[in-house]
Amino acid sequence: MNKRALLATLSALALSSAPALAQDSTDPIIIPIHNWSSQIVDSNVVGQILKSVGDNVEYVTTDSQAVYESIRLGDVSLEVEVWEGAFGKSFRAAQDKGGIVDVKTMTAVTREDWWYPSWTKEACPGLPDYKALNECAKLFATPETGDKGRFLGGPVDWLKHDQERVDALGLNFTVVNAGSAAALWAEIAAAEKTKTPIVLFNWTPNFVDAVWPGEFVEFPKWEDGCDTDPAKGPVADKTFDCGNPANGYMKIAAWDGMEKKWPKAFAVLQKIDFTNAQLAEMAKMVDVDQMEPEDAATKWLADNEAVWKPWTE
Ligand code: TMO
Numbered sequence: 001m002n003k004r005a006l007l008a009t010l011s012a013l014a015l016s017s018a019p020a021l022a023q024d025s026t027d028p029i030i031i032p033i034h035n036w037s038s039q040i041v042d043s044n045v046v047g048q049i050l051k052s053v054g055d056n057v058e059y060v061t062t063d064s065q066a067v068y069e070s071i072r073l074g075d076v077s078l079e080v081e082v083w084e085g086a087f088g089k090s091f092r093a094a095q096d097k098g099g100i101v102d103v104k105t106m107t108a109v110t111r112e113d114w115w116y117p118s119w120t121k122e123a124c125p126g127l128p129d130y131k132a133l134n135e136c137a138k139l140f141a142t143p144e145t146g147d148k149g150r151f152l153g154g155p156v157d158w159l160k161h162d163q164e165r166v167d168a169l170g171l172n173f174t175v176v177n178a179g180s181a182a183a184l185w186a187e188i189a190a191a192e193k194t195k196t197p198i199v200l201f202n203w204t205p206n207f208v209d210a211v212w213p214g215e216f217v218e219f220p221k222w223e224d225g226c227d228t229d230p231a232k233g234p235v236a237d238k239t240f241d242c243g244n245p246a247n248g249y250m251k252i253a254a255w256d257g258m259e260k261k262w263p264k265a266f267a268v269l270q271k272i273d274f275t276n277a278q279l280a281e282m283a284k285m286v287d288v289d290q291m292e293p294e295d296a297a298t299k300w301l302a303d304n305e306a307v308w309k310p311w312t313e
Pocket of ligand 1: 036083086112158203
């Protein structure tokens with residue numbers, strides 16, 4: 001047997017005796033990137049972990065609501081941050097149509113809602129009750145909102161239904177949407193200089209927790225169905241007459257074909273788990289330390305091998 005034939009025989013043997021483990025497809029796993037820092041960093045963290053186990057990864061910038069339809073259709077492979085308050089409704093709608101799986105609920109517990117930095121409470125001592133906020137509405141007026149208070153909402157794709165809530169609860173507020181998350185933080189920093197009252201959209205876990213003490217406004221407590229069933233919540237004929245869930249979930253979702261196409265990656269995804277502290281730290285690396293998200297992810301992985309290496313085993 002010549003050398004080439006021997007090699008061919010050997011490699012055929014190696015192939016036939018290889019363990020019957022399914023291999024991940026070499027097609028790239030498509031990871032969506034949205035417009036708030038923890039999501040951008042942890043999506044890069046997950047992408048770098050999947051690369052470390054041999055998968056190909058591609059990032060796409062997508063709308064944070066439409067992504068659930070894209071996952072259902074297999075155009076996007078997964079979502080690392082499904083926040084109950086912002087995305088529960090779109091996620092449930094995609095689940096009802098089929099094609100998307102609830103991979104897991106992470107340890108992190110989330111809240112997204114109207115929020116104010118602590119100096120605001122000095123000007124409006126009845127806070128955090130929303131009725132007290134409403135009586136103080138004039139304190140939040142801007143040239144743009146006349147004698148109504150300004151509520152500074154997030155970018156519109158977060159779809160927080162703030163206007164519906166204003167209408168349902170009869171609030172003396174006008175909703176103004178910020179163009180970016182960074183614009184929200186700039187407004188808090190500007191208000192801080194003169195201790196001007198401000199009420200805006202915020203969430204936890206976030207870097208804000210460590211920089212500006214503050215509180216969420218307490219609206220009527222969230223009940224399941226408050227977004228779809230007028231009978232839920234205190235106002236009989238209105239939806240969105242509740243606050244967002246105060247102890248919301250953070251889930252990972254994936255295309256239902258992922259397990260078959262990339263079994264190894266899917267097994268890793270099932271083990272990934274972030275805590276509030278980890279997510280706040282990831283946001284801080286970008287929003288306070290001004291790192292690029294990819295670099296923040298690389299640093300997080302270098303600093304936290306004991307956390308993530310076991311996810312790949
Ligand atoms: C989804 N978000 C964290 C911006 O509320």
